[in-house]
Amino acid sequence: MSLAHDARVTVRPTAAVQRSKLRGWPEIDNPAAWTVAAILLIMPLIANGFFLIEIFATTLILGIMALSLMFLAGYGGMVSLMQLTIAGFSAYMVAVFGVSGNANISLGWPWWLAVPMALALATIFGTLGGALAVRTEGIYTIMITLAIGAAFYYFTNQNWAIFNGHTGINTVATPHFWGVNWRADIPFYYIVLAVAALCYFAVDYISRAPFGLALQGVRDNPRRMAALGFNVNAHRVAAYAFASFVAALAGVLQVWNYRQISPGSVSVGACIDILIIAVVGGITRPVGPFIGALIFVLLRTFALDFLVKLGLDGNRFRLLIGLGFLAIVFWSSDGVIGLWQSWRHRQRFGAASSSGRRGQESGRESAQGSSHG
């Protein structure tokens, strides 16, 4: 493949310089990261079933979907609104190939056959969509991916042969092996956590691998990269393929979580929610989507009680989300992470600004800003 070849040959000198600065995994000497990891690991001891599944597992699943968008938007400069559609497609495929309550539709394959099939098909679906989207640039990408997402939503509503119309597919079977019911709260939480960690580190790794660096080069200046001999479109389509696989993993987890899938889960509003999660969390670093997802899930779960307590109408949850999203877009170019960083920067202004990490961080931010401008 010319793609991998080009990347290896041309990026090596810059990558070597970068590596000394990046020190391999940046998380390793960050105590906050270790604390969060430890808390996530012992979570089942702290939280009861409701918090474990409804809050944390849901957060991680939405976070994985938003992570795939963050990868495309942050490193590739392509804001794709179809990541939820890919996840939904993979969820539908699990339901169609696996075992479910709709015996006339489901083929009844065992999960270890149905899941790889669903992942492969969803990745192909996402890659084809991506290949379509990279034919145009910038804001057109949003429009085309939104159109793909909306078309899929209306299609699932109309099609009864495979997608079972607007009722969707119910009672999807969940895996059950080695004597463990993997959909029970605690095992399921650990599955979700493992997949989320895997995706997080994969994205983190790729962002520093030759392919990721080339992708960021394509984001910042596609013409120059093309002149350097990189195949710009191939890099973009490959980014879509990787992001589709991540989103497809999240889709499998989602269908196991709710045990059903219907057009409501792939609606346009839900597609936009993923964008909101990624943008609110921050699209320059892989941790952003998970922070955004936590905020989103907490708001979605508790906004009703909170609003009622304030004496307001509890049904105005989406208004709250929309206003919060607007506020973030208005005041921070990098979501909650950006707000946190600028706050910390102000706290110890001058003292810590000379540290290497901070300098590199702000450099990355300014590159991000110029690509948006």
Added chain:
Amino acid sequence: MTRFVERHPAWALIVIIVIAVALWLIFAVWPQGLEDAIGRKRVFLNALFNGITLGGLYFLVASGFTLIFGLMRNVNLAHGSLYLFGGYVGYAISASTGSWVLSFIVAFILTALVGVLLQVLVFRRMEGQDLRQTMVTIGLSIVFADLMLWACGGDFYQIQTPNWLIGPVELPLVTAVKSSGEPVYLRYPLVRLVIFAASVVIGVAMWLALNRTRIGMIIRAGVDDRDILAATGVRIQLVFVGVFALGAGLAGIAGVVGGTFQSLSPGEDIRFLLASLVVVIVGGMGSIPGAALGALIIGLAEQLGSVYIPTYAIVVTFLIMVLVLAIRPQGLLARR
């Protein structure tokens, strides 16, 4: 036209053949074999007319969208919300005063005002930042959708058609010939024809305004290069506000039209946003004739599709978009 024929003789031939077949299908009395194969001619003609009139509605929504994009590079994803807002305003006016025409005027003015406020308060602050503007419009569409759900609830509303437009008219198109040799003519709702005629008039007026007036000249110059235009002393912010008001107002009018021959409910905003997205992707971003052609194609595809291949109607629309992107990524009638 002649240049097109010279440059693409094969395409021109295909277009001529398609037009000829379509004309024959519309005007000729269908032979028995054809009716057996694809159904009655009345069904076909109804679907055809529904498609054309739906295309008129899509054109009203999409022309504002494409105008705003063409001049300001602002993908206004809140355009569907403006459509729904116009529809609700039109419903409120026509329900309280009983005047259909008045509801158009008020809906146009109020939605245009919302557009002016958006441009002055929001988009002017982030000029040139395409992605951020688009994000803001997404946030706004969520907020608007929830506010309208709050104010109007989840019910379906339909705007009352005025008395002088109720009922079908007979068109001089023969659908079938009775055994006695007497021809049967097509009957079609008058209101849809009037609305279609109005959208054609609006389209032609917009084309004339853009190509024959001084303001239109300024707008076209702005589409090509707004920096140079501003440097020549044109008050570009004023032009932006005016164009945004016009685009938003057209969405408002379209809302009243949509509320008359379909219905208004939450979710319609997304539907019409999608329709205008697909229409401008097919027709070409920023081009008014492109919006007209795209609207016609999508309207026809949707209606004919829902009659002849009901389960896959939405896929046909989508396939058209894919095909256009594959052959001409910039859209059918875009210049660049």
